[in-house]
Amino acid sequence: MSPVIPIQVEHGCQDAPVLRERGQREVFCGLTGIIWLHRKMQDAFFLVVGSRTCAHLIQSAAGVMIFAEPRFATAILDERDLAGLADAQDELDRVVHRLLERRPDIRLLFLVGSCPSEVIKLDLSRAAARLSQRHAPQVRVLSYSGSGIETSFTQGEDACLAALVPTLPDLPTLPTPPASATGQDAAPELLIVGALADVVEDQFRRQFEALGLTQVRFFPPRHTGALPPVGPRTRFLLAQPFLGDTARALEARGARHIPAPFPLGAEGSAAWLTAGAAALGLSAERTAPLIAPWRQRAERALAVHRQRLAGQRIFFFPDSQLEIPLARFLSRELGLQLVEVGTPYLHRGHLAEELALLPSGTQLSEGQDVERQLDRCRAARPDLVVCGLGLANPLEAEGFTTKWSIELVFTPIHGFDQAADLAALFTRPLDRRQRLAA
Numbered sequence: 001m002s003p004v005i006p007i008q009v010e011h012g013c014q015d016a017p018v019l020r021e022r023g024q025r026e027v028f029c030g031l032t033g034i035i036w037l038h039r040k041m042q043d044a045f046f047l048v049v050g051s052r053t054c055a056h057l058i059q060s061a062a063g064v065m066i067f068a069e070p071r072f073a074t075a076i077l078d079e080r081d082l083a084g085l086a087d088a089q090d091e092l093d094r095v096v097h098r099l100l101e102r103r104p105d106i107r108l109l110f111l112v113g114s115c116p117s118e119v120i121k122l123d124l125s126r127a128a129a130r131l132s133q134r135h136a137p138q139v140r141v142l143s144y145s146g147s148g149i150e151t152s153f154t155q156g157e158d159a160c161l162a163a164l165v166p167t168l169p170d171l172p173t174l175p176t177p178p179a180s181a182t183g184q185d186a187a188p189e190l191l192i193v194g195a196l197a198d199v200v201e202d203q204f205r206r207q208f209e210a211l212g213l214t215q216v217r218f219f220p221p222r223h224t225g226a227l228p229p230v231g232p233r234t235r236f237l238l239a240q241p242f243l244g245d246t247a248r249a250l251e252a253r254g255a256r257h258i259p260a261p262f263p264l265g266a267e268g269s270a271a272w273l274t275a276g277a278a279a280l281g282l283s284a285e286r287t288a289p290l291i292a293p294w295r296q297r298a299e300r301a302l303a304v305h306r307q308r309l310a311g312q313r314i315f316f317f318p319d320s321q322l323e324i325p326l327a328r329f330l331s332r333e334l335g336l337q338l339v340e341v342g343t344p345y346l347h348r349g350h351l352a353e354e355l356a357l358l359p360s361g362t363q364l365s366e367g368q369d370v371e372r373q374l375d376r377c378r379a380a381r382p383d384l385v386v387c388g389l390g391l392a393n394p395l396e397a398e399g400f401t402t403k404w405s406i407e408l409v410f411t412p413i414h415g416f417d418q419a420a421d422l423a424a425l426f427t428r429p430l431d432r433r434q435r436l437a438a
């Protein structure tokens, strides 16, 4: 009898041990999401119920980007509110009334909770329900929390979209065809979930159309009048990895999640589009030749960056929740070596396809104990560090080359056409450091 040779199955990092840390964290709060959400939803307004600190954060983060009258503001809780001496609900009603009188263009108003509003337990969901009743049908009022207590900054988008899901119209059900006829559910529709830059959304729409697939919608939409319907026929594809609550809310409406890597880089974009097409009945064999020219063009554009980046060692501090898809893209398509990939939260379900593609043995960490992580980073001396703004300057002063993770959320990085732009975000700091050294 011949000996049995055990076959080593490559699972990437699906079962890899994860270093879990619960210590001091260096992250922004969920209010930051307002910056890109207010640009995406063009008739929505974000009213932060918070302190002067919250107002300063929003103003300084967005100040440079305002070209028209802003669609966000802060209702400032003062000492009387915080001490419970004033009826904050009454004051909020007055502020909202004044705002809606002055801004008749607003169709959707978000009351955004903050650390102070949570500390004094101001019930914004009750306020939203009351104000919605008062201002319907012109304006719908919803609430969510952007508080920085135990959150990462991209969770603001998740909380906002999760609050919006119950307001989506129902997707009508259709009689299911006999399984023998098609092997498919009745007329599935595809929902792309996550705020994408308009230019990226338009590219994806055109690409699905080029595959002959037109039953594709995007959430969040650009206007409140275009809220996509949802129901058991909905198959949803996440465009961002930080939308756990939104996914749960969609599943509660009967929608089904399509597992896929995220559309970062040529490989990720191809796998993501293929998964979306498959959910609508187009096989991978039929999709591959159709997307091949887009993929090849992206790969050609990446080649020049690969020459610069291959072999560079990169360390991710946990911040945007994009770390794992980015690490997969950088290691597989650009040849970087992953020293440590830290992420604030590791959603194993939504990241399963990504984890499978990471090189075996990658050091993963979840949560943060910032001093210990800084020690690991200093000991490893990586060529490039991806981190939040608070850590970037001190690390630069110590001689490290850094990349602000928040830039990866503000910049269009998804899809084939953005693959080289995404790579350039990592080559630029290395080139700058080289020029400074010269």
Ligand code: SF4
Binding pocket: 029, 030, 031, 050, 051, 053, 054, 055, 057, 113, 114, 115, 116, 146, 147, 148, 149
């Ligand atoms: S929500 Fe909290 S963390 Fe964010 S700016 Fe306001 S006080 Fe600071």
